[in-house]
Amino acid sequence: MSIHPIDYRYGSPEMRKIFDEEVRLNLYLKVEAALTAALAELGKIPKEVAREIRKKANVRFVKLARVKVIERETKHDLMAVVKALTEVSGISGKYVHLAATSYDIVDTAQALQTKEALDVILTKGKKLLKSCLTLAKKHKDLIMVGRTHGQHALPITFGFKFANYADKIGNDLEALRQNQKNIVGKFSGAVGTFAAQQVLGINGQTVEKKIMGKLGLKAADISTQVAPRENIARVVCDLAILAGTCEQIAKEIRNLQRTEIAEVSEPFGEKQVGSSAMPQKRNPVDAENVCGNCRVIRSCVGPALENIALEHERDLTNSAAERSLLPTIFVLMDDVLERMNKVVKGLKVFPENMKKNLELTKGAIMAEALTTELTKRGMVRQKAHDILRKSSHKALSKNIHLKEVLAKNKEVLKYLEKKELEKIMDYKKYTGLSTEKTEQIIKKWQNF
Numbered sequence: 001m002s003i004h005p006i007d008y009r010y011g012s013p014e015m016r017k018i019f020d021e022e023v024r025l026n027l028y029l030k031v032e033a034a035l036t037a038a039l040a041e042l043g044k045i046p047k048e049v050a051r052e053i054r055k056k057a058n059v060r061f062v063k064l065a066r067v068k069v070i071e072r073e074t075k076h077d078l079m080a081v082v083k084a085l086t087e088v089s090g091i092s093g094k095y096v097h098l099a100a101t102s103y104d105i106v107d108t109a110q111a112l113q114t115k116e117a118l119d120v121i122l123t124k125g126k127k128l129l130k131s132c133l134t135l136a137k138k139h140k141d142l143i144m145v146g147r148t149h150g151q152h153a154l155p156i157t158f159g160f161k162f163a164n165y166a167d168k169i170g171n172d173l174e175a176l177r178q179n180q181k182n183i184v185g186k187f188s189g190a191v192g193t194f195a196a197q198q199v200l201g202i203n204g205q206t207v208e209k210k211i212m213g214k215l216g217l218k219a220a221d222i223s224t225q226v227a228p229r230e231n232i233a234r235v236v237c238d239l240a241i242l243a244g245t246c247e248q249i250a251k252e253i254r255n256l257q258r259t260e261i262a263e264v265s266e267p268f269g270e271k272q273v274g275s276s277a278m279p280q281k282r283n284p285v286d287a288e289n290v291c292g293n294c295r296v297i298r299s300c301v302g303p304a305l306e307n308i309a310l311e312h313e314r315d316l317t318n319s320a321a322e323r324s325l326l327p328t329i330f331v332l333m334d335d336v337l338e339r340m341n342k343v344v345k346g347l348k349v350f351p352e353n354m355k356k357n358l359e360l361t362k363g364a365i366m367a368e369a370l371t372t373e374l375t376k377r378g379m380v381r382q383k384a385h386d387i388l389r390k391s392s393h394k395a396l397s398k399n400i401h402l403k404e405v406l407a408k409n410k411e412v413l414k415y416l417e418k419k420e421l422e423k424i425m426d427y428k429k430y431t432g433l434s435t436e437k438t439e440q441i442i443k444k445w446q447n448f
Contacts, residue, residue, distance in 0.1 A: 010293065011331035012338060018117050019327035025067060026059050027109035028081050031215065033057035035100055035187070038210035044200050045095045052092040053085070061088045078102035099196040099207070101189050103314070107227045108185030110322070111217050114235065115183045117330040118176060124337040125173045125242065126448065131344040132166035132249075133442050135159070140438040143431055144263060144354040145365065152361050154368060155427040158349065160434035163441040165249050170445040172242040179238055182231040186223040187211050191313045225314035229307045236304035236325065239333050240297055246340050247294040250287035253343060257284045262353045267346030286339045293332045300325040358427055363402030364392040366425040370406070373424050377415040387411060 002008045006016070017023060033054040040050035056062065062084045071080035079102070086093035097105075140159030145152050187208040189196050194204025212219045220227040256263040266284045268274075274281030303325050307318035358365065367388040374384035391409060395402040403421045406412050416424070 006331040010335040015334040029057040049092040136162040157434040163438040184220040192224040233304040243294040243297040250290040265348040300329040
């Protein structure tokens with residue numbers, strides 16, 4: 001029976017499978033098999049024993065249901081796995097889990113899980129980056145209103161807007177790629193000193209290196225009973241940052257889709273329904289969904305940071321939190337990336353409404369350009385600013401064009417002729433380096 005929405009509503013089957021309970025058990029068994037193989041190579045257990053344990057160390061032999069029965073008796077999840085594997089391994093079972101502690105298995109299996117999940121995120125993140133770059137390139141010259149504090153500010157291009165988003169996504173993905181080095185396993189024993197391995201007469205670091213080599217992982221440079229939780233916290237924090245960038249894009253699309261702005265619209269299916277009551281509605285549901293799930297993603301940051309401060313060489317307070325937060329953040333981030341890519345790839349853009357909105361302030365959007373031009377021609381900058389401030393407010397209050405007000409201002413006419421106002425107030429010539437910066441960002445990330 002499914003209870004949590006990440007079981008059935010959010011995320012791809014690919015990502016959900018990584019955190020499936022039986023898959024996790026199989027990873028525990030895979031790590032146990034790597035341990036026995038390493039011990040056999042070092043001559044500490046018979047090779048036929050290692051072969052038998054490796055043969056039985058999978059969910060075809062070790063059943064999840066049996067592990068749960070044992071766990072109810074032992075009150076210890078990993079010991080239940082050890083006992084279940086021992087049961088099916090016959091006489092070879094006496095060597096199962098030799099010189100290991102629970103979190104040698106758990107942390108190493110969790111590293112395998114995290115590594116695979118992060119690979120999925122990076123792959124889907126690159127698709128979203130490509131979609132943003134495609135949109136930026138297509139609309140690098142499409143002029144629209146730039147807004148600050150929710151108000152019309154200066155003209156920009158739509159491509160410039162998405163170049164900003166693309167650069168953020170690229171940087172977020174690069175940070176996550178760098179975090180791959182923080183995904184480490186450990187096999188240093190109950191307090192991190194390799195003491196049990198020494199009893200067997202072997203170098204613990206040699207065993208650890210062999211095990212990690214078999215699993216394609218790197219070992220923590222030093223650990224206690226657990227690998228440093230700072231590593232997990234860094235991954236979680238950087239996933240939350242990526243989610244923040246995705247939410248910014250989603251929120252902008254929602255705002256620009258407002259009826260009174262109507263500059264873009266997320267894709268809407270032929271049979272899609274916006275409201276059970278209002279048939280006309282075309283709600284930005286995917287963008288809204290992204291914003292909602294990003295809140296949950298950010299909520300995972302707190303527990304990940306709090307898990308760092310474990311007591312002495314380890315306590316159990318990280319365990320329950322990580323069981324919840326890691327599947328949650330990865331499954332939801334997976335869902336966010338898929339939705340955002342669908343929205344960005346299918347985004348409807350309405351240039352005619354962008355042009356209409358540029359005219360809403362009746363020239364006031366060009367007040368900065370006029371202030372700068374007047375200053376260049378000799379007027380004191382603060383005086384020019386004050387004249388444009390008062391003139392803009394007057395034009396808006398009287399619902400007339402700013403150039404009409406300025407054409408009657410004697411102070412302005414000392415520096416500008418009336419016919420020059422039209423030229424200076426052409427917003428098509430006041431997008432600065434929007435196109436150039438957009439092209440720079442496309443070049444920066446096109447081969448990422």
